[in-house]
Amino acid sequence: MSLTNGSPEAAAAAARDASFTLASLPTSARNEALDAIHAALAAAKDDILAANARDLELARKAAADGALSQALVSRLDLGKKGKWEDMLQGILDVRDLEDPVGKTSLRTKLDDDLILERVSCPIGVLLIIFEARPEVIANIASLAIKSGNAAILKGGKESTESFVAISQVISSALAKTQVPNSAIQLVTTRDAILQLLSQDRNIDLVIPRGSNELVRYIKEHTKIPVLGHADGLCSIYLTATADKHKAAVAVVDAKTSYPAACNSVETLLVQDKALGTVFPGVAAALAEKGVTLRLDAASKAALSELLPSLPEGAIQDAVPQDYDTEHLSLTLAVKTVASVDEAIAHINAHGSHHTDSIFTSDGAEAEHFMNRVDSAGVYWNASTRLADGMRYGFGTEVGISTNKIHSRGPVGLDGLTIYKYKIRGDYQPTTQYGEGEGKRPWKHERLAF
Template sequence: MSLTNALPADAAQAAKSASHILATLPTSARNDALTAIHKGLSGAKEEILAANARDLELARKAAENGELSLSIVSRLDLGKKGKWEDMLKGILDVRELEDPVGKVTLRTKLDDGLTLERVSCPIGVLLIIFEARPEVIASIASLAVKSGNAAILKGGKESTESFIAISKVISAALESTEVPNSAIQLVTTRDVIPQLLNQDKYIDLVIPRGSNELVRYIQSSTKIPVLGHADGLCSLYLEHTADLAMAIKVVVDSKTAYPAACNSAETLLVEEAALETLLPPIAQALLEKGVSLRCDAASKKALTSKLDSHSVTILQDAEDIDFDTEHLSLVLPIKTVKSVSEAIAHINFHGSHHTDVILTSSSGLAEQFMSSVDSAGVFWNTSTRMADGMRFGFGTEVGISTNKIHARGPVGLEGLMIYKYKLRGGGQVSAEYGEAEGQKRFKHEQLPF
């Protein structure tokens, strides 16, 4: 990894050249680079966390002045319980995954001596633009190296100290490997995002990690394909046959484990038949965790008759906009629905196609929900927070995509691969084949691979 203040076109061109080298390195060389990165970061923990603490101090002051959101401050904290350890484990997990480069996914005999193969290959050059989240550098670097892709990273100013500290360590680690330093670049020049987004000649995919404003800006400002999601409007649907203890556990985790994350629950849909039975104890558990409940009329009426007077006084009234808002905080709107069909309709209209959950003991309703909800992740009786590349066994992820093409959901190694067709022949030409008299017919025999 190199820290660069080069012109965007020069940085992109250098990354493209490096990508051609990286794509042809053997598995062992790419794995050795990941080992070196892990060792370097492990040894520099105190230095990196000290840099992160300096960023956090400035970020908290900015938040107090209304210049920065609390969700960004939360995402910035690399010392948060488990985050540092997860970052390091992700590097080793990626190293141990099967090499995704050069995998044959189709082999067809077109004719005698004419064989077609479809083979996986790297996309090329990735541009990752992100706010906060200093761990992204290690995650992206690991996935890029393993998948044979070059990467250009541009971080937000709120985490400059963290980015520089991590980048210096990774850069030093790569010096002892076969991976070119220019294959992973951190751009330090300010105000160059528009110029980077214009480098469609050299950059093959943009991956934004940040606020919906950032993502929407990038999506509207480049010809380069964009992978990612603007919002994480994840919903939980509580059906009346759900096991109460399980439902409390899942709902509380979905909302409170990490409220600033994109896979945190933002809406609780409750079946009418569950209002008097399941909702009150679930609401009580949420209130005890400091969650502000914004209720529609039916859910507020049910809770008013079941909760103690103090709890009732802190219930809030939901507004329509609450069901279209990614709160990224301990705020949870509650909406009453009559059936699973109404829940599905609400999610497909108001949701962001990220991750949605049904809580029920009915396998039939669960399958109906998971088939009908148009989201990247559709879960049954488990937390929205399970939508994560590491938890899926991808090692780590570059982000979660709500796209309808190429990659969807948590994007790990597989999502950073594309494919090429290799055709091996012996002088055959297209004019020899066809339906006319004297022409040959293709055999199109599927071969094992």
């Protein structure tokens, strides 16, 4: 990894050149690079966390002044319980995954001595623009190297100390491997985002990691394809047949385990028949964890009757905007619906196509929900917080995509490869094939691979 203050044009061109070398390295060489990165980061833990603490101090002051959100401060904290360990384990998990490059997915005999193959290959050059989240550098570097892609990273000013410290360690580690240093670059030039977004000749894919505003800005200012999501507006539909004890545990997990995460639940849709049965226990468990419930009239009436002694401030009246808001805090919008189809219609109209779940004991109803909800992740009796590359077994992820092409959901190694077609022939002219006298028919025989 190189720290560069050079021009975005030079960074993109260097990454393009390095991508050709990286893509041709054997699996062993790429895995050795990941081992080197892991060892170097583990050895430099104290220095990196000290740099992160300096970033956090400034960020907390900015948040106190209203210049930075608490959600962003939370994402910045690399010392948060388990975060450092997860970052390092993610590198090893990626190393141990099957190599996604060079896998044959189609083999066809077009004619004698004319064989077509479809083979996976790296995308090329990735541009990752991120806010806070200093662990993104290690995550992206690992995934990019394993998948044979070069990567350019541009971080926000709030995490400058952290990502400089991490990148210097990774750079030193890569210098001892076969991976070109310019294959992973951290751009430190200020105000370079617009120039980077204009490098469509050398950059193949942009992956934003940050706020809704950042993602929307990137999508509006580049010709390069963008992989990501603008919002994480996730919903859970709570039915009358849900297990009331297990449902309370899962909803609490989905809302409170990490409220600032994009896979945290933001809207709880409650079946009207569940208002007097399953819902009160769920509401009480949420209130006990400090969650503020923004209730519609029906759910408020139910709680006022069944749970009159909820903590002060736990209940507020919902407004229409609450159902279109990614709160990223201990705030949950609650809406009453009459049926699964009404829940589906609400999610498809107001959700962000990220991750949505149904809690029910009716298998047919669950399958109907999962088939009809238009989201990257659709779950049955499962917390939305499961939407995560590491939890899916991808090692780690570059982000979660709500795109309708290429990759969707948590994007790991396979999402960073595309494919190319290879043909091995014997100089056959295409003019000899076709229908009619003197023409050869195509054989188009599927072969094993």
